[in-house]
Amino acid sequence: MFLFLVVALAVVVTATTLAVVGGGDRPVLPDAPPDRLHDPLPPHRAATAGDVESLRFPPALRGYRMGDVDDALTRLAHELAVRDERIASLESALDTVRADAARATLLAVRADEEERGGEREAKEREPGGPQDGAGAAGPDERREGHGWAGPGEAR
Numbered sequence: 001m002f003l004f005l006v007v008a009l010a011v012v013v014t015a016t017t018l019a020v021v022g023g024g025d026r027p028v029l030p031d032a033p034p035d036r037l038h039d040p041l042p043p044h045r046a047a048t049a050g051d052v053e054s055l056r057f058p059p060a061l062r063g064y065r066m067g068d069v070d071d072a073l074t075r076l077a078h079e080l081a082v083r084d085e086r087i088a089s090l091e092s093a094l095d096t097v098r099a100d101a102a103r104a105t106l107l108a109v110r111a112d113e114e115e116r117g118g119e120r121e122a123k124e125r126e127p128g129g130p131q132d133g134a135g136a137a138g139p140d141e142r143r144e145g146h147g148w149a150g151p152g153e154a155r
Contacts, residue, residue: 046079
């Protein structure tokens with residue numbers, strides 16, 4: 001009886017070893033399915049609103065796989081942070097451009113006012129200018145040559 005148990009034990013050990021190690025070209029145990037499916041968000045570009053709307057997680061035993069959901073949310077949070085940073089930098093650049101344009105406009109207006117003020121002072125200093133009273137033109141004389149006519153006058 002002892003010999004029978006030893007032979008039976010040897011047969012079981014040999015069969016188990018062959019089953020585990022394999023006895024041919026094909027594996028005995030099939031490959032385990034991956035824990036996670038492919039990334040549903042496109043890896044080569046930023047996610048769009050359509051990508052997020054079409055995002056569906058495969059159901060697991062009790063809901064969804066937390067790893068899939070966590071990875072998707074982490075990626076979306078990163079992309080939103082990058083976009084917020086870009087928007088802030090563009091708004092800052094726009095504010096700078098607007099401030100520079102306002103300063104340039106103000107300087108141009110001041111320069112124009114100073115130029116006109118200098119022309120008035122030069123006319124006042126000319127002999128026979130408005131300060132002398134001599135040669136001051138009346139309202140009708142000032143209109144001539146300027147391309148506009150007073151009431152009742154033809155061009």
